[in-house]
Amino acid sequence: MDATPESGTATPIFDAVASLLREQSAFALATVVEGPGAGAKLLVRPEGTMGTLGDANLDRVVERDALGELAAGRSGVRNYGEHGEAREDHVRVFIESFAQPPRMLIFGAVDFTASLVRVAKVLGYRVTVCDAREVFATRQRFPLADEVVVDWPNRLLDQVGADLGQRDAVCVLTHDNKFDVPAIVSALATGVGYIGVMGSRRTHENRLVRLREAGVDDAGIARLRSPLGIDIGARTPEETAISIVAEIIALRTGRSAQALSASSGPIHD
Amino acid sequence: MREILSDLERWRRQGRRVALARVIDLEGSGPRLPGATMAVADDGEVAGSVSGGCVEGAVVVEALEVLESNDRRLVSFGYSDDEAFAVGLTCGGTIHLFIEPLDW
Numbered sequence: 001m002d003a004t005p006e007s008g009t010a011t012p013i014f015d016a017v018a019s020l021l022r023e024q025s026a027f028a029l030a031t032v033v034e035g036p037g038a039g040a041k042l043l044v045r046p047e048g049t050m051g052t053l054g055d056a057n058l059d060r061v062v063e064r065d066a067l068g069e070l071a072a073g074r075s076g077v078r079n080y081g082e083h084g085e086a087r088e089d090h091v092r093v094f095i096e097s098f099a100q101p102p103r104m105l106i107f108g109a110v111d112f113t114a115s116l117v118r119v120a121k122v123l124g125y126r127v128t129v130c131d132a133r134e135v136f137a138t139r140q141r142f143p144l145a146d147e148v149v150v151d152w153p154n155r156l157l158d159q160v161g162a163d164l165g166q167r168d169a170v171c172v173l174t175h176d177n178k179f180d181v182p183a184i185v186s187a188l189a190t191g192v193g194y195i196g197v198m199g200s201r202r203t204h205e206n207r208l209v210r211l212r213e214a215g216v217d218d219a220g221i222a223r224l225r226s227p228l229g230i231d232i233g234a235r236t237p238e239e240t241a242i243s244i245v246a247e248i249i250a251l252r253t254g255r256s257a258q259a260l261s262a263s264s265g266p267i268h269d
Numbered sequence: 270m271r272e273i274l275s276d277l278e279r280w281r282r283q284g285r286r287v288a289l290a291r292v293i294d295l296e297g298s299g300p301r302l303p304g305a306t307m308a309v310a311d312d313g314e315v316a317g318s319v320s321g322g323c324v325e326g327a328v329v330v331e332a333l334e335v336l337e338s339n340d341r342r343l344v345s346f347g348y349s350d351d352e353a354f355a356v357g358l359t360c361g362g363t364i365h366l367f368i369e370p371l372d373w
Binding site: 009011012013014017018021022031033034038039041051075076077094096097098124266267268 | 270271274277278281291293294298299300302303304341343365367369371372373
């Protein structure tokens with residue numbers, strides 16, 4: 001029998017890792033995997049570090065490298081000398097990046113939204129549902145969403161747009177030009193990687209006219225995925241959600257979204 | 270680690286010892302990227318995964334040994350041909366794992 005239950009053991013680094021994961025903060029965890037002090041850890045955040053790899057100079061060099069890996073969203077092994085020297089392999093350090101989850105903003109609190117929230121959560125997105133209509137944009141309808149915001153989409157984008165990047169997505173499901181057009185114009189002003197807009201072919205044609213009137217140029221139109229999703233014959237809200245996230249993944253990876261059985265070549269890059 | 274956080278916290282609350290196995294490096298084709306994590310409690314309960322299911326059984330054995338000896342180790346799994354019960358990845362890649370007790 002184990003006489004000393006582990007709950008009695010202090011695990012300060014793990015406790016910090018757990019709370020940073022819960023807060024969805026960005027950090028990197030460096031671990032010596034080979035060399036003196038294997039298992040030693042350094043938790044690295046832009047605000048500072050916790051723990052030590054056993055040498056102050058090594059800590060300094062690994063802190064710098066870990067912040068670089070974190071910014072790039074990469075995890076991997078790097079080799080150092082005992083005091084952090086480059087081009088030596090006395091110590092091997094695994095740097096694991098925990099980037100903030102990508103964000104998905106879904107505009108329009110409709111049935112398709114509830115399914116898209118579910119699928120986006122499976123993929124690890126931090127999901128915000130936004131609709132100006134108070135009766136539709138409720139927590140009860142979207143229990144899995146990280147936030148439900150009652151406001152005009154373009155006003156939400158004015159607040160958070162500057163933080164959006166390549167990994168993030170905006171999905172406009174409103175089908176109402178009154179909301180869609182300002183939302184799309186605002187989304188195009190951000191660096192967001194994916195802008196998908198729902199609607200039939202006819203809605204799409206009509207919306208294009210409105211967007212042109214609002215001053216959107218060819219480059220802006222070309223950035224839109226409208227109608228959004230890949231063609232898998234989706235009919236239900238759930239199937240449509242799969243079609244949308246499949247398009248987001250394929251756009252990120254630059255793949256063609258055809259069946260693997262119909263192509264050859266490596267499955268993973 | 271994000272996906273298995275609630276399991277890790279529950280096991281620790283229950284006073285169980287835990288080993289963590291993390292993919293640290295990958296050569297060739299492999300199903301999971303560096304950072305993929307599997308945790309094994311001292312009674313053999315498992316959370317998470319490090320491959321497509323090819324090597325998890327062997328990782329449990331290694332992880333329980335790590336808990337027994339209280340040391341840490343690097344373990345690699347490479348290509349497995351069709352020999353019965355050989356442990357390895359059928360996809361042709363090699364994965365390198367670091368297995369350690371969660372005592373930090």
